[in-house]
Amino acid sequence: MATPNADLPQGTLDMLILQVVARGPIHGYAIAQRVQQISRDVLQVRQGSLYPALHRMENRGLLAATWKATDTGRDAKFYRLTPAGRAHLKEETANWARLSDAIRLILRTASEGGA
Amino acid sequence: MNWWRRLRHDDDLEMHLDAELRDHLERQAVDYIAQGMSDADARRRARLEFGGVDQVKEVCRDARGTRWAIDIAQDVRFAARLLMKDRWFTLAAVVALAVGIGLNGTMFTIVNAMTRGLPIEHADRIVSIDARDGAGHWRGLGGSYRDFLDFQAGMKTVSGLAAFSQTGTTLGDDDHVNEPAAMCYVSANTFQLLGETPVLGRSFLPEDDRPGAPAIVILGGSIWKARYDSDPALIGRTIRIGGVPAIVVGVMPDGFRFPVLSDVWQPLALQPGLDSQRRDTRALHVFGVLADRKSRAQAQSEAGGIADRLSREYPDTNRNVGAVVAAFPGPFAPDPILRALMAAVGFVLFVASANVASLLLARSAARAHEMATRAALGATRWRIVRQLLVEGGLLACAAGASGLAFSLVGVWLFSKAVLGINFPYYIQWTMDRQVLWFVAAACLGTGCFVGLLPALHVAHTATHRSVNEGGRTATSGVDRRRWTTALLIAELALTLILLDGAGLMMRSFLAVYRADLVVDAAHVTAMPLTLPRPAYGTPSQRIAFYETLERHVEAIPGVSSAAFANVVPFSGGPSRHLAIEGRAFVQGEPQPTVSFVTVRGRYFETLGVGVLHGRTFIDADGVPGREGAIVNQRLVTLFFPHAAPIGQRIRLTPMNGPPGTPPDWITIVGVSPTVRQQYFQDLDPVVYVPDQADVGGMTLIVRSLASSPGSVSPLVRGAVSQLDADISLGTIRPLEWFMTTSRWGHRVFGGLLTVFAFIALALAAVGLYAVTAYSVVQRTQEIGVRMALGAQAGAIVWLFVERTMRPLSIGLGIGVIGALGMGRLLRGFLIQTSATDPATMAGIAVLLAAVCAAACVFPARGAACLDPLKALRYE
Numbered sequence: 001m002a003t004p005n006a007d008l009p010q011g012t013l014d015m016l017i018l019q020v021v022a023r024g025p026i027h028g029y030a031i032a033q034r035v036q037q038i039s040r041d042v043l044q045v046r047q048g049s050l051y052p053a054l055h056r057m058e059n060r061g062l063l064a065a066t067w068k069a070t071d072t073g074r075d076a077k078f079y080r081l082t083p084a085g086r087a088h089l090k091e092e093t094a095n096w097a098r099l100s101d102a103i104r105l106i107l108r109t110a111s112e113g114g115a
Numbered sequence: 116m117n118w119w120r121r122l123r124h125d126d127d128l129e130m131h132l133d134a135e136l137r138d139h140l141e142r143q144a145v146d147y148i149a150q151g152m153s154d155a156d157a158r159r160r161a162r163l164e165f166g167g168v169d170q171v172k173e174v175c176r177d178a179r180g181t182r183w184a185i186d187i188a189q190d191v192r193f194a195a196r197l198l199m200k201d202r203w204f205t206l207a208a209v210v211a212l213a214v215g216i217g218l219n220g221t222m223f224t225i226v227n228a229m230t231r232g233l234p235i236e237h238a239d240r241i242v243s244i245d246a247r248d249g250a251g252h253w254r255g256l257g258g259s260y261r262d263f264l265d266f267q268a269g270m271k272t273v274s275g276l277a278a279f280s281q282t283g284t285t286l287g288d289d290d291h292v293n294e295p296a297a298m299c300y301v302s303a304n305t306f307q308l309l310g311e312t313p314v315l316g317r318s319f320l321p322e323d324d325r326p327g328a329p330a331i332v333i334l335g336g337s338i339w340k341a342r343y344d345s346d347p348a349l350i351g352r353t354i355r356i357g358g359v360p361a362i363v364v365g366v367m368p369d370g371f372r373f374p375v376l377s378d379v380w381q382p383l384a385l386q387p388g389l390d391s392q393r394r395d396t397r398a399l400h401v402f403g404v405l406a407d408r409k410s411r412a413q414a415q416s417e418a419g420g421i422a423d424r425l426s427r428e429y430p431d432t433n434r435n436v437g438a439v440v441a442a443f444p445g446p447f448a449p450d451p452i453l454r455a456l457m458a459a460v461g462f463v464l465f466v467a468s469a470n471v472a473s474l475l476l477a478r479s480a481a482r483a484h485e486m487a488t489r490a491a492l493g494a495t496r497w498r499i500v501r502q503l504l505v506e507g508g509l510l511a512c513a514a515g516a517s518g519l520a521f522s523l524v525g526v527w528l529f530s531k532a533v534l535g536i537n538f539p540y541y542i543q544w545t546m547d548r549q550v551l552w553f554v555a556a557a558c559l560g561t562g563c564f565v566g567l568l569p570a571l572h573v574a575h576t577a578t579h580r581s582v583n584e585g586g587r588t589a590t591s592g593v594d595r596r597r598w599t600t601a602l603l604i605a606e607l608a609l610t611l612i613l614l615d616g617a618g619l620m621m622r623s624f625l626a627v628y629r630a631d632l633v634v635d636a637a638h639v640t641a642m643p644l645t646l647p648r649p650a651y652g653t654p655s656q657r658i659a660f661y662e663t664l665e666r667h668v669e670a671i672p673g674v675s676s677a678a679f680a681n682v683v684p685f686s687g688g689p690s691r692h693l694a695i696e697g698r699a700f701v702q703g704e705p706q707p708t709v710s711f712v713t714v715r716g717r718y719f720e721t722l723g724v725g726v727l728h729g730r731t732f733i734d735a736d737g738v739p740g741r742e743g744a745i746v747n748q749r750l751v752t753l754f755f756p757h758a759a760p761i762g763q764r765i766r767l768t769p770m771n772g773p774p775g776t777p778p779d780w781i782t783i784v785g786v787s788p789t790v791r792q793q794y795f796q797d798l799d800p801v802v803y804v805p806d807q808a809d810v811g812g813m814t815l816i817v818r819s820l821a822s823s824p825g826s827v828s829p830l831v832r833g834a835v836s837q838l839d840a841d842i843s844l845g846t847i848r849p850l851e852w853f854m855t856t857s858r859w860g861h862r863v864f865g866g867l868l869t870v871f872a873f874i875a876l877a878l879a880a881v882g883l884y885a886v887t888a889y890s891v892v893q894r895t896q897e898i899g900v901r902m903a904l905g906a907q908a909g910a911i912v913w914l915f916v917e918r919t920m921r922p923l924s925i926g927l928g929i930g931v932i933g934a935l936g937m938g939r940l941l942r943g944f945l946i947q948t949s950a951t952d953p954a955t956m957a958g959i960a961v962l963l964a965a966v967c968a969a970a971c972v973f974p975a976r977g978a979a980c981l982d983p984l985k986a987l988r989y990e
Contacts, residue, residue: 028135029142048166051136052174059121059179067131072145077135 013053015096018081018089021063027076028054054079062088122181132175136168186498190505198509204478205510208471211878212514212561215464217521218871220554222460224526224546229447231549233373233541235310240405242273243443244418246397246436258401260383261394262425262433266401269421272414273403277305278383279374280399283645283812285843286379287355291342293836295643295845298356299377300386308404309373315339316350316365323364324382326390330361335378336369356381357647358841372540374400374444387649394425394432402443415440447542449795451940452864455616458937459871462609466875468561469602470882471510472568477889479503479569480595486573500570507566515558522546522554532866535852536859568598599886603919604926606879611930611963613872616937618955619945620865626947627858630798633788634684635723636850638675638819640828641683643845644835645812654807660838661806661813665716667834668817673827675820678716679806679813684790684850685857688712691767691802695754696780709750710792710799711767715806719745719787721818722850729761729785736784737805743784750800751786760786767802794857797946815844860944876963880970887915888974898978899986908979915975916968923967927960934959 020026020034032050057063062085070076081089121128140161147157165171176182198205232238244266246258258266258278267276284298303324312318313333323331332354334343343349353360356379372378383389383399392398405414418438426433446453479486486499523546530544572595651657661679668677682688691711719731727748736743744765751760764780781804793799806813819827828847835844855862891898898911938950948955 027138029139032139046166047139047164048171048174051139051171052178055132055175056178072142074138074141075134076138076142077131 012096013049014057015089015092017050017053017057018062018085018092021079021081022086022089025066025068025078025080027070027078029076031079057085061085118180121179122184125179125181125185128179132172136165136171140165140168187501187505190502191509193502194506194509197506201478204474205513207881208474208510208565209513209517211467211470211881212464212511212565213517213521214874214878215460215467216514216518216554216557216561217525218460218463218874219557220518220522220546220550221525221529222456222867223553224522224544224550225529226453226457227547227549227553228542228544229453231547232442232444233309234543237404239442241308241443242403242405242411242414242440243445244270244276244401244403244414245439245441246422247439257397258399259394259397259432260389260392260399262397263399263401265425266418266421266438270403270414270417272406272409272417274406275304275308276401276403277302277308278399278401279305280383280386281374281377283643283845284357284379285355285645285647285841286338286342287358287841288352293840293843294342295843296338296379297372297375297377298379298381299374300383300389301373301380302383305373305380306367308402311367311371311373313365314368315347316363318365319380319382324384326384328382328384330356330359330385331364331382332356332361333365333367333380334363335367335372335380338378339366340369355841357645359647359649361385370540375539376537387652394429411440411442444539444541447539448860448864449943452860452944455937455940456864456867456871458940459613459616459868462613463871463875463878464557464561466606466609466878466882468564469606470878470885471565473599473602473882473886475503475507475565475569476572476595476598477886479573483573499573503570503573504563504566507564507570508562510565511558511562514561515554518558519554522550529863529867533859533863536856568602572598600922603883603886603922604929606875606882607923607926607963607967608930608933610872610875610879611927611959612933612937613868613875614959614963615930615934615956616941617865617869617872618959619938619941619948619950619952620861620868622948622952622955623944623946624858624861624865627791627798627861630789630791630947631685631854631858633724634790634850634854636854638821639721639723639850640817640819640826640831640847641850641853642815642817642828642831642847643683643812644679644815644842645845647841650839650841658806661715664815664835664838667838668815668831671827671830671834673819673830675818676717676721677815677817678714678718678721679815680715680718681713681806681813682792683814683816683853684722684792685794685853686792687794688792691769693754693800693802694766694768696764696766707754707800709767710801712792712801712803713806714803715813718803718816721816722790723818724788724790726785726787729783731785732803732805737807742779742781743805744781745785745787745803746783747787747789747801747803749789749798750802753800765802767804791857795860795944816850861946864944876966880966883919883967883970884974887919887971888977890918891915891974891978895978895981895986898981899983899988902981902983903987908976911979912972912975915978916971919967919971923964927963930963931956931960 016035016039017031020031020038026034028051031054032047054063058065058079061082063079064082065077065079067075068078140158143161143164144154144157147160148154152160162168233241244258246262260278263276263278270276279299279301281297281299284296285293286296287293301319303319303321306312306318314336316333319331319333322328334349339345339349349363350365351362353362355361361381367380373380403414405411415438418440422433422436422438426436489499490496526544526546646657646660651660665677665679668674689711690708692706693709694706714732717731719725725731726745729745732743732745735741746760746765755763760783763783765783766778766780768777781802787803789798790801791798792801815831817827817831832844832847835842898914901911901914934956935951938945938952942950
């Protein structure tokens with residue numbers, strides 16, 4: 001059972017961020033909102049860890065950033081996916097799917113065996 | 116954005132980071148306001164939810180990966196400011212370290228030049244193959260032509276085996292006057308193995324190196340330029356080499372003078388009589404290039420196998436003759452000397468570094484307060500240690516840059532000092548990449564050493580106790596004093612070792628110098644002479660020529676006497692094993708070795724030494740049945756200390772002699788004063804015998820009258836070419852040249868060692884001075900108290916001198932032991948001086964103690980002159 005505000009497993013924050021950014025250029029605040037939204041408030045992304053993750057991925061070349069004016073008239077830093085970031089996301093997603101399949105399988109057989 | 120740009124645009128990044136986070140908070144606040152919160156509440160809520168903005172910024176900065184570089188840059192800036200502030204301290208430290216590093220750079224350049232071998236690729240794959248006798252006493256014996264052919268056919272571990280032999284010759288042609296030249300017979304593959312090709316014409320081919328092949332010659336670039344005006348049409352023309360016509364087929368590049376300083380090369384097959392040489396005429400030098408993936412050890416075992424087979428097949432000539440595979444060419448200067456000199460410069464650098472380290476240590480104690488404050492403000496221990504390491508590193512870098520400049524000057528000075536010495540063509544005093552690596556390593560080591568000690572000290576103390584201690588300077592760590600004392604002891608010990616080594620070498624130099632005074636070399640000239648084989652093939656032909664020439668030369672006005680010798684005094688020469696009639700040869704002990712000189716004419720008179728006992732040679736000496744020898748005083752001292760030498764009989768056997776009938780006994784007819792034959796070793800016993808057949812060429816030695824105006828050399832030259840135009844004298848040199856040149860080892864190496872020792876002494880003295888002066892400043896208050904209580908000036912001075920006594924005596928003790936090691940290393944090069952010479956040691960200990968006393972008493976006297984009232988108030 002997932003409790004609200006569950007901590008993110010190691011490495012998944014990056015994947016989530018990449019997934020969100022993949023849908024189009026977006027600024028940090030919006031990323032935080034979107035992650036929360038799509039995970040139906042189950043996962044709470046602490047802003048304290050969001051920005052270091054963004055900067056780390058920017059420095060690794062997975063994300064690129066530009067300052068652009070927003071609808072509110074203020075400038076914001078917009079992140080978008082680089083080709084390297086896209087490839088990384090694809091790879092991570094595949095890994096994640098494999099891992100969760102495997103875990104699901106283990107849990108199922110374990111519970112069947114126990115029954 | 117890559118790492119470099121992130122590093123360069125750190126300020127921009129910082130601004131953007133701030134703007135981005137601010138933007139986030141704004142947006143969050145706007146959202147909350149939209150939800151109905153008040154402006155202030157919305158902002159507070161947003162801030163609370165976000166967490167610590169500064170912590171987030173810190174983590175984002177870490178994510179840039181440039182953090183450490185920025186920190187270090189900060190450390191460097193801080194250290195540079197600090198060093199600039201203490202300008203005089205910095206200057207002194209940099210100069211001391213630069214001298215140390217500079218000497219190391221210079222010495223390494225010299226050693227590197229002497230040991231790096233030929234200037235070709237894979238120089239380290241070239242090996243020589245020499246013969247040695249069974250006892251292994253003698254290396255560098257060379258190979259015989261027949262042995263060479265067998266080795267060439269049998270060796271699989273080398274990709275080619277070449278042989279050469281050097282000689283002097285005369286270059287002649289129809290358009291120029293005859294000219295002497297250094298010549299080398301080489302096997303046809305020599306240049307190919309060395310990877311050298313002619314700049315003009317062709318190299319030697321295998322068919323050139325067969326008996327009966329037409330005579331050809333390859334000339335050196337400098338002769339081609341100077342004598343033939345760089346004329347390309349020279350190829351194909353016929354010139355005369357030692358009177359024999361030969362066709363010029365090629366010109367080698369300028370600067371290529373293999374094997375040492377040759378200018379003319381001919382195929383080995385043209386060497387007269389080579390084909391008929393016996394297996395024990397070991398006059399060739401043999402070298403090869405190791406085949407791919409073969410080691411020198413493999414080549415050694417293969418060569419040893421072939422030598423074993425040859426000694427079974429040809430017992431008459433090859434019994435007990437083995438093979439030695441060694442690096443080719445061997446090191447130019449003896450290994451122990453080079454090692455002693457490298458150790459010496461290492462010591463100097465250590466003394467310099469130790470000085471700077473103790474100064475930094477003293478300063479780090481004065482900075483304890485600063486360190487404590489930094490630690491209290493949250494600097495980690497590593498950060499503080501790193502700061503000090505950076506300071507040390509910065510000093511070392513500055514010293515390294517100036518040290519490199521010093522080395523350039525040092526190398527230049529050295530090359531000037533040895534200008535007259537004939538180094539082989541491949542020794543060039545240039546710096547290469549290895550030198551730069553070495554200097555860089557020396558810098559790194561120095562930086563770590565001078566920075567690490569204070570850093571360790573601070574790491575140990577700063578964090579826990581100096582916040583309390585920091586205020587007062589009176590009681591700074593016992594640890595620090597222990598370190599300073601240890602460094603001082605090491606400095607003094609190393610200085611003593613250096614001074615002792617220098618003292619031994621200088622005493623040896625003086626001993627040689629004194630010994631050489633017996634020769635009246637002022638008006639003596641040596642003129643090498645090689646008789647061409649075809650015209651002078653038999654001993655009687657050669658002897659007839661020498662006798663005629665001697666008569667003609669002595670008839671020249673201004674010539675006082677003339678003589679011949681196979682080797683000039685002071686210039687080396689062959690050695691023989693000595694046996695004395697009636698004395699059993701002690702098994703297991705190395706057989707005594709003596710130098711062996713054949714002379715003709717009034718040799719001892721010409722050198723101006725005469726004989727001490729007995730008589731000089733007369734014409735009847737040397738004919739079979741009347742063998743007589745003159746020995747030098749050194750031989751008498753060594754082998755006849757209690758018996759009269761005249762009339763005793765001795766026997767000389769060649770070092771590589773085949774077992775068989777031993778040579779005849781020779782009667783000693785006279786004793787001459789000691790004239791050195793060998794150089795860079797102790798005075799050698801010499802046996803002189805009358806020349807009977809001359810095999811290797813003779814040197815004409817001429818004494819002219821002191822009153823004769825100008826040089827007689829042109830007249831002698833004229834007399835020679837009048838007798839035979841195809842013979843010319845080699846380089847004519849005054850005997851003094853040989854005398855001084857033979858002393859160059861002691862002069863140059865001993866001189867270097869002395870310079871190094873005195874630099875170390877000066878550095879150690881300055882170090883001691885600084886340490887004492889510093890402790891005077893530190894104990895000013897205490898001195899004030901003592902003086903107020905009635906202490907006399909002498910007692911105050913003693914206070915500081917006493918503290919130096921212990922390190923000095925321990926340092927001297929360790930130094931004496933080390934000096935014995937230095938003596939051992941130099942033993943082979945000491946002349947009339949014991950390696951443990953007590954007089955040298957005592958003199959040096961006294962010198963060191965006196966310098967230390969001065970370095971210590973001067974600042975201490977300053978303390979004694981303090982005004983007690985001022986001293987008490989000093990803070």
